[in-house]
Amino acid sequence: MKKILITGGAGFIGSHVVRRFVTNYPTYQLFNLDALTYAGNLENIADIEHLPNYTFVKGDITDADFITAFFQKEQFEGVIHLAAESHVDRSITDPLAFVKTNVIGTMNLLNAAREIWKNDFAGKRFYHISTDEVYGSLGSTDLFTETTPYDPNSPYSASKASSDHFVRAYGETYGLPYVITNCSNNYGPNHFPEKLIPLFIHNIITNKPLPVYGDGKYTRDWLYVLDHAIAIDLVFHQGGNHETYNIGGFNEWQNIDLVKLLCQKMDKKLGRMPGTSSQLITYVKDRPGHDLRYAIDASKINTELGWKPSVTFEEGLEQTIDWYLNNEVWLQHVTSGDYQKYYEKQYS
Ligand code: NAD
Ligand code: DAU
Helix, strand or coil: CEEEEEECCCCHHHHHHHHHHHHHCCCEEEEEEECCCCCCCHHHHHHHCCCCCEEEEECCCCCHHHHHHHHHHHCCCEEEECCCCCCHHHHHHCHHHHHHHHHHHHHHHHHHHHHHHCCCCCCCEEEEEEEHHHHCCCCCCCCECCCCCCCCCCHHHHHHHHHHHHHHHHHHHHCCCEEEEEECEEECCCCCCCCHHHHHHHHHHCCCCEEEECCCCCEEEEEEHHHHHHHHHHHHHHCCCCEEEEECCCCEEEHHHHHHHHHHHHHHHHCCCCCCHHHHEEEECCCCCCCCECCECCHHHHHHHCCCCCCCHHHHHHHHHHHHHHCHHHHHHHCCCHHHHHHHHHHC
8 A cells, every 4th residue: 555644634724635535545545644733633533533544643743853763664655744833923923833843844854755765756756735925925916826936924934935945955956756835725624713714703603802903905815625635636646746836716805805704604604683793893903024915826737737626715614604613512622721822812
């Protein structure tokens, strides 16, 4: 059986990717390596843990000795690397944590892959999952393409940009077979409630203020997480060696419009009077270095690999809201303990 390592598979996107690979590829032996930080949650993948082609390993990608030994033992043929510190606001308060995991952690994986593959790169692939934030901030009309110069503005995006550069450098210098994708904002089930959509769903349920940064006119391009998982599957199997692909939802929203839509939908779902949830909207101090607009030109992955989003925003948002309303226990578990401390510090 072909051994494939997925890192960060207990997190938001990783859990959907792991599920897709474990269920769609019974001839692969899938290893999910995750340190189970605050963002990692085994409840996200409890439904697949019994499957015979799946193994969970708790481990930290910043631990070079562990990673080296792990690769030597398992002799992976493919790596799909999602493990990361992923929240921009946390990167502003603790940038070094992002350097450690996103840069050093990625380096450890690259070194270990290079070491076990050095005599034969045939059939091997290092797939690095990145973000559109590495391109910086857009004006009102242009789009990020694969050749847009990197111009990161937050410690998070700087750390992701750095890791992307190292992946490319290992390809150029050592011939390591790699592929990179840069995706826009994901949303959907299992999204940790520190990010805009799940945070606001949680706050609406619990009648807490909805903290909109600045004037709320910042724009993001939203993609349903299962469509990202489909794209990752396609790129892993059919993407060109040493290529990068942008992935996006063709779905731009100013934050304030998105929040108002969410409020309307939540009022209906919760049986509240129209206009109830929007009263919770509170404009708060802006995020430092806040990127004005992200928007992806996903035509390369569309023309070369035939991928496009399959879920409309309307459908995706409905499914997401329903998921949170039906998974109260999940929400309670992830919003207890340290989450409360984070929330106080970030929003007090
Ligand atoms: P997440 O924060 O939900 O999950 C990250 C996972 O990585 C968690 O399970 C965590 O436990 C694990 N992890 C963190 N540090 C680790 C370490 N040192 N060793 C091992 N595991 C560790 O993140 P996400 O939103 O699912 O993002 C996954 C990847 O996709 C990231 O690389 C992120 O940069 C990228 N990405 C995210 C989005 C988005 O909208 N969420 C968009 C584009 C790209
Ligand atoms: O673009 C891809 C990126 O999308 C990923 O690489 C990141 O991992 C992911 O976290 C996300 O980054 P953003 O910063 O765009 O997502 P976030 O949900 O934190 O914020 C979305 C927008 O909403 C942004 O303009 C900031 C704003 N916002 C966010 C929060 C948490 C608010 O106005 N209030 C909030 O409380």
